[in-house]
Amino acid sequence: xxxxxxxxxxxxxxxxxxxxxxxxxxxxxxAMDGWFESVSETQYTRKILFSSLVALxxxxxxxxxxxxxxxxxNSNIETSRVAVYDKLKNIETNxxxxxxxYIANExxxxxxxxxxxxxxILPGYSTKLLDGNCxxxxxxxxxxxxxxxxxxxxxxxxxxxxxxxDIATDVIPCEDGHTQERALLYKILEIVMPKExxxxxxxxxxxxxxxxxxxxxxFFVIRQHKQTPFNPLSEKEFIGETGKGKVxxxxxxxxxxxxxxxxxxxxxxxxxxxxxxxxxxxxMFTNLPAExxxxxxxxxxxxxxxxxxxxxxxxxxYLNSEINTLGYPKAALFGFCLALVAFNIYAxxxxxxxxxxxxxxxxxxxxxxxxxxxxxxxxxxxxxAVPEEDWNVFIHGSxxxxxxxxxxxxxxxxxxxxxxxxxGPKKPPxxxxxxxxxxxxxxAKLLATRAP
Numbered sequence: 021x022x023x024x025x026x027x028x029x030x031x032x033x034x035x036x037x038x039x040x041x042x043x044x045x046x047x048x049x050x051a052m053d054g055w056f057e058s059v060s061e062t063q064y065t066r067k068i069l070f071s072s073l074v075a076l077x078x079x080x081x082x083x084x085x086x087x088x089x090x091x092x093x094n095s096n097i098e099t100s101r102v103a104v105y106d107k108l109k110n111i112e113t114n115x116x117x118x119x120x121x122y123i124a125n126e127x128x129x130x131x132x133x134x135x136x137x138x139x140x141i142l143p144g145y146s147t148k149l150l151d152g153n154c155x156x157x158x159x160x161x162x163x164x165x166x167x168x169x170x171x172x173x174x175x176x177x178x179x180x181x182x183x184x185x186d187i188a189t190d191v192i193p194c195e196d197g198h199t200q201e202r203a204l205l206y207k208i209l210e211i212v213m214p215k216e217x218x219x220x221x222x223x224x225x226x227x228x229x230x231x232x233x234x235x236x237x238x239f240f241v242i243r244q245h246k247q248t249p250f251n252p253l254s255e256k257e258f259i260g261e262t263g264k265g266k267v268x269x270x271x272x273x274x275x276x277x278x279x280x281x282x283x284x285x286x287x288x289x290x291x292x293x294x295x296x297x298x299x300x301x302x303x304m305f306t307n308l309p310a311e312x313x314x315x316x317x318x319x320x321x322x323x324x325x326x327x328x329x330x331x332x333x334x335x336x337x338y339l340n341s342e343i344n345t346l347g348y349p350k351a352a353l354f355g356f357c358l359a360l361v362a363f364n365i366y367a368x369x370x371x372x373x374x375x376x377x378x379x380x381x382x383x384x385x386x387x388x389x390x391x392x393x394x395x396x397x398x399x400x401x402x403x404x405a406v407p408e409e410d411w412n413v414f415i416h417g418s419x420x421x422x423x424x425x426x427x428x429x430x431x432x433x434x435x436x437x438x439x440x441x442x443x444g445p446k447k448p449p450x451x452x453x454x455x456x457x458x459x460x461x462x463x464a465k466l467l468a469t470r471a472p
Contacts, residue, residue: 021425023410029402034429035391035438036398038372041414041429042365045422046126047074048415059118068107072097074119074358076104081340081359083396088345109348113193116350116357120364124182124189127364133423136371137184138383141324142313145217145239148189149181149328150208150224152201155356158347165347173197174352178204179360180211181328186367186383188331188360195349205229212236217308219325222246225305230284231276234307241321244286244303250274256288259315264323265291265301269315274305285310287318335359338366338392366391368426376430390438 022030030037049071056070076091078084085091088108092101131137141147157171165172175197180190192207201223209229212218214237225245233240244250256268268288275281287304294300306318313321335341341359346352366388374382414422 021413021428023407026406026410029398029406030429031432033394033398033402034432035369036395036402038369038426038429039365039395040399040402041411041422041425042368043078044411045414045417046123046365047071047078047361049075055119055122056115059115060112068097068099068103073104073107073111077108077355077358078362080343081355081362082399083338083340083392084399088343105351108346108351108354111350111354113195113350113353116193116354117191120188120191120357120360123361123364124187127187127368128182128185128189129419130368130423130426131185131187131371133419134372134375134427136368136373136375138186138374140184141321142217142308142317144312145215146213147183147217147219147321147324149183149325150178150218150220151181151325151328151332152176152178152223153332153356154197155352156342156344158344158352160347161345162347172347174347175349175356176201177353177356178208179328179332180208181331183324183327186370187364191357191360193353193357195353197349202226202229205232209233209236212238214238217241217321219321221325227274227276230274230305230307231280231282234282239306239308241304241306241308241318243322244305248274248305250286250305252286253283256286262289262316262319264293264319265289267315267319272305282307285315285318287315287322289319331363334388335363338388339363372423372426372430373433373435376427376433377435380435385440386435386438387440394438 021027026037049069052071052074053069060070072095076088076095076097079091079094080086080088085094088105089101092104097104154176155174158165158174160166160168160172162172175193175195176199177194178192178201179188181187182189190211192204194204205224205226205228209232212233216238218233218238218240220240220242222243222245225242225248227248230240230242251273253271253273256270259267259269261267266289268290270286270288271283272286273281273283284305284307287306289302291300291302295302302322304318304322306313308318339359339362341356343352343355346355369391370382370386370388373380373386413425417425
């Protein structure tokens, strides 16, 4: 299957081979440049291929290189550094969005073939988790930013996450960092399909959005915003208890801005422990039929919304998703979207492990941190040692063949190397001794005072 050198890496670090093999398959130059030509509206290729930009930025996103400049110095791009930055700052947002969609579709095909999906949150429904992400303030390198101390926001986006495949399926990038997330919801409605279940926080509790989802024969579980008007049609009824509190349900009437009416269920969870903001209850609106999901199930579904919060945490912790040296909005959004691409590639690896070890709870037992650490420490040497043509098995293989290769590599993974270690309860902070008049202390002397 592999050349001699690649086989050695497959034996010793199969995770690294899986990740780079997927990168070669999904982001190879021929596929990327062909795809770019089919979707680009105004930008065109002259001296810098789109695939070269993707390869350069993926090194930064995956923390193989510390920044864009270092990645450029180690690339084969023959144009100037200024030309590279100029190309990045003009990447169209539809291109950034499109590459996420493209890789998500390819990833879904492989995961389905391997049968590595998670169990559906609600059988019979395709669940989508929706949340917004504001890219952190960038450095003030751009001339227009140099006279201000205020944080410079290069953009924000809405991200759609599929918990069954564990991938980001779509993103709505926006260059204006001050744009309200609600202002982008009309673009989400354009992709809503029948029988989908959309789960979102109260920031997306907008009447036009909920009515739009229902009009597309889809469903929602959205946390109630205090300013969203409704008319109660029944008293709240106690349904049962969960680990978080008592659950109630009532029927309510929603009226849209244009006078349309819709009867929905309002689920109330009276919390055993208040939230960080001191709230004692969480309320949700849903148009799910009660026979498909009772109030307890709806409360559980909303709790699964934290899946997308966890995804954002992984993006921030293991990938360089917000490259603050990229101040131009298009460049910053392109970097964020490539981080979503990298996240999806890692998701395919995790799906392969789930398929190869069905008796293990891979999501709970395998540490994303250790996986990322393994890849980062092995990746550079592997690229130097392995002949480029050895990766053709990934580039030219069919979906069935790629799935078989990933399952073969997964069978070689020593799961104990990547086992999560649960952190114990946090200890209360201890009072500090000031040692007045002594800015330093001797560690050895303090250790000598320790009781035997």
